[in-house]
Amino acid sequence: MSAPRPTPTRRPLRGDGPVVLHSRTDPAWLANALAHFDEVLIDHAHCEKKAAANALSMLQAYPEVPGLPQHMARLAREESAHLARVLQIMEARGLVLTRDAGDPYARALQALIRTPSEARRLDRLLVAAIIEARSCERLSLLAEGLTDAPLKRFYAELAQSEDGHQSLFFRLAVLCSDEAQAHERLEVLLAAEAEVVRSLGIRAAIH
Ligand SMILES: [Fe+2]
Numbered sequence: 001m002s003a004p005r006p007t008p009t010r011r012p013l014r015g016d017g018p019v020v021l022h023s024r025t026d027p028a029w030l031a032n033a034l035a036h037f038d039e040v041l042i043d044h045a046h047c048e049k050k051a052a053a054n055a056l057s058m059l060q061a062y063p064e065v066p067g068l069p070q071h072m073a074r075l076a077r078e079e080s081a082h083l084a085r086v087l088q089i090m091e092a093r094g095l096v097l098t099r100d101a102g103d104p105y106a107r108a109l110q111a112l113i114r115t116p117s118e119a120r121r122l123d124r125l126l127v128a129a130i131i132e133a134r135s136c137e138r139l140s141l142l143a144e145g146l147t148d149a150p151l152k153r154f155y156a157e158l159a160q161s162e163d164g165h166q167s168l169f170f171r172l173a174v175l176c177s178d179e180a181q182a183h184e185r186l187e188v189l190l191a192a193e194a195e196v197v198r199s200l201g202i203r204a205a206i207h
C-alpha cells in the first residue's frame with residue numbers, strides 16, 4: 001500500500017499505476033452515464049475495438065522495442081475479449097452496434113503527439129497510457145454506480161485490467177526514452193488531458 005499523497009487532486013484516482021490523472025471526473029458524468037447507459041455501452045464497445053486496433057498498430061509501428069510485439073499481441077487479444085463481452089451485454093439488452101461516431105477525447109490527445117519519430121513513439125505510448133488511466137477511472141465509477149451485480153463485477157474487472165494496461169504502456173515508454181524524460185513528458189500530456197476533459201464537458205460516453 002502506498003501512503004496517501006499530499007494533494008488530493010494528484011492522488012491516484014484508481015489503481016496503483018504510474019499515471020496519476022490531474023483531474024477527477026465530475027460526479028455529474030456518472031449520473032449522466034447511468035441515465036444513458038445504453039449509449040455508454042455502445043461507445044464502450046467502440047473504445048474496446050479501438051484499444052485492440054491500437055495494440056496491433058503499435059506492434060506494426062514499433063517491433064524494435066524489446067517485448068513490445070508480445071505485449072501488444074496479448075493486449076490486442078485482451079481488448080478484443082473485452083469488446084466481445086460488451087457486445088454480448090449489448091445483445092442481451094437488444095442493442096445493436098451503430099457506426100463509430102468518433103471519439104473527440106482520443107482525437108484531442110492524438111493531436112498532441114509530436115512528429116519526430118522518437119518523440120512520436122514516446123508520445124504514442126504515453127497517450128495510450130493516459131487513455132487507459134482515464135478509462136480505468138471511468139470504468140471504476142461505473143462499477144461503483146451500477147446496481148446490477150453482474151454488470152458491477154464486469155466493470156470492476158475491466159477497470160483492473162485497464163489499470164494494468166496503463167502501467168504496461170508507461171513501462172514501454174520508459175524503455176523507449178528514460179524514466180526522467182518519460183515522466184516529464186507524461187506530466188505535460190496529463191495537464192493537457194485534464195484540459196481536454198474539462199473542455200469536452202459531460203457526455204454519455206466513456207470519455
Ligand atoms: Fe479494454
Ligand SMILES: [Fe+2]
Nearest residue numbers: 051132162165
Ligand atoms: Fe485497455
